[in-house]
């Protein structure tokens with residue numbers, strides 16, 4: 237299995253373990269009005285999974301050089317696609333959606349990694365580039381979830397030992 241697929245496969249278990257650290261209401265905590273909660277991050281990942289990994293990659297496997305739809309996370313957030321209501325349900329929705337993507341992605345042949353699509357901003361891209369981006373994106377949001385957990389679960393309890401660190405959620 238390639239590094240991209242190994243990473244994409246690991247993400248659900250990593251997120252499950254991280255989410256377990258927090259109490260249910262902490263999954264809804266926002267570091268600031270304009271920053272996302274863990275629940276919103278999880279809903280963002282599911283939305284991206286459906287519209288980007290699911291939609292774009294599937295079209296690349298089934299069509300010649302498909303045009304990708306534009307995807308604007310800020311717009312999706314404002315449209316309410318990342319609602320902040322139930323972190324555990326959001327986690328399960330992501331894990332199910334990722335599992336479905338992997339089940340057909342892992343059936344693709346190595347030659348399929350060279351298939352092309354047309355990105356609305358950067359133009360022609362290969363499937364392997366999209367998968368590298370998806371793995372990179374997973375790790376970015378795993379880092380974001382870790383930062384939120386540091387702030388919401390452990391920062392207050394550190395007391396005077398806070399002097400050695402800062403939080404960046």
Ligand code: NI
Nearest residue numbers: 280309373377
């Ligand atoms: Ni993102």
